[in-house]
Amino acid sequence: MNKDEEKKSIENLGEFGLIEHLTSTFTQELSKTVTGVGDDCAVIDRNENEYTLISKELFLENIHFDLMYVPLKQLGFKVVSASVSDIYAMNGAAEQILIGLGVSSRFPIEALEEFYEGVRNACAHYQVDLIGGDTSSSAKGLVVSVTAIGKVEKSSITYRKGGKPNDILLVSGDLGRPYLGLQILEREKSVFLSNPNIQPELSQFDTLVKKQLMPMARKDLVDLLKSLDLIPTSMIDISDGLSSEVLHLCKASKVGCVIYENKLPYHEDTQLMATDFQLSPLTCALHGGEEYELLLSVKPEDFDKIKGNPYFTPIGYFTSEDQGRYLCDTSESYHELKAQGWRHF
């Protein structure tokens, strides 16, 4: 195998394939480890009634964020959102976070204070405690590593793997805004780089840009599901685009699915701005990501509990695995669902 082929194969595996490949030979020895690699969080059994949930995320400058347009305060908020979102995706309550920071010497203390102000705001919003972490220098760029810890009642835990054929798929909030927010920020960056005298005017794009810079994880909806007495059969948060997340649920649950294009929820600004970028809202929804909304499935007999609820939109259902995974478009043509997501390789 020559070098090019080797490099190509890591790109082809992508993030999920790679971690699966590398960890496939690991076994779990301790009875306390309930699940390891392969869900939003690791699950540990430390207590009679509750599981401990642990999620881990790494955020790297110029891969996951661009400090030319991401203010550090909003970055601090966002990394916490993204991390606690994994806890909510398992129907849990986030309780603590740890943050590891690698910073190059170009960052003044004031910049790090800004970052931690965002972290503090997020901790207050989600009611989690910052309980530790470490800081060191980095040779280049900012490195942020976040570990979130939470809990969930054993009877309420929701894995990716619990979906069954005929379960209804629902999504919270609306789709595509963070992706368009990113397009706007990238466009303004190009304009600024070509002429630094032109200051970006972003206020008219507020609803889109804010969703990109400061997404909110749906703690409120985990609480709402509880008050509806509804335990989803499977759940995941949307970080990599709807299609990628639907396929994760299908794969873990060993089911097929049908998603309806005309059911997908959009904000009116998404419809308007997508046209501006010559994109369809559908593309933004399927392959965008970073909404940190919840994608979940419920049993048909539970559907009445959530039907018509303004926070959730039914978008399709699970089928048996051999029926495949499809998107039904507005002209009722069926297309195989494929993931693009954020393939950083």
Place this chain on the structure above:
Amino acid sequence: MNKDEEKKSIENLGEFGLIEHLTSTFTQELSKTVTGVGDDCAVIDRNENEYTLISKELFLENIHFDLMYVPLKQLGFKVVSASVSDIYAMNGAAEQILIGLGVSSRFPIEALEEFYEGVRNACAHYQVDLIGGDTSSSAKGLVVSVTAIGKVEKSSITYRKGGKPNDILLVSGDLGRPYLGLQILEREKSVFLSNPNIQPELSQFDTLVKKQLMPMARKDLVDLLKSLDLIPTSMIDISDGLSSEVLHLCKASKVGCVIYENKLPYHEDTQLMATDFQLSPLTCALHGGEEYELLLSVKPEDFDKIKGNPYFTPIGYFTSEDQGRYLCDTSESYHELKAQGWRHF
């Protein structure tokens, strides 16, 4: 304040000062959070009899390791050692780890497989489960983030803060070898860079180089302390050099100390090789680090339990805080103890 002054202040704060500064205004809201920032691990109360311990470490290429001479397999082992060591330092048992990896596309899959083989060997050695993590690309260099999870009986937890005047200070193993191993590797790297035809001959330095590349965390000694029915009053692992760690214990415990130069334990190769590098073994011990040995204090009335034990060496004792923190050299002169450690800023 001009830019130079700002940058200088971050360097002056150093790693420990910086994280303290940035997190000083965070409060712990949840009753379950026992301690946050400021010990080897965060401590969470989830269970009647045990605490959950969580440590987090970030390892960055060209800051914490140099892939010119660190084989990836040994790096995989070392990052696990360094992380579980924080759990042992609180007298706990490590149970799970999560690993986040940022890799640039220059790494072939085979290289990552090597890394994970080292991780797997370490998991087997320390009997911990790898339960999760994520992998993404990095713009430049290898980023490794490790979270370790463990437990400790509430009655046995050992903080940094529990030391009292007259407690005896002991250290496990010997000091200075990893630092000399690093000097050897750096020297061979320079030789190789100036003439790539000269292959480094490292086998004669095995005991030193191996301690640098593949340090062992002292799980065995936590088990030994238990069998001796001995709970230290304070404990820390040696990652940043003895002086830095002694000062951490003194600060947290609000005590002073005296350390005796002639009591510090060295391997015979440390004595030999230090001369070669025109260093004193004392300098290697005080300011080297990465031994991952344990530094602990015990009550005077407990000293008989550990006196003469071949795994631990008494090196001094705590005094009252106003008596200061001193090293007593071989000519019985007293020098104020100062930390250099690995200040990466």
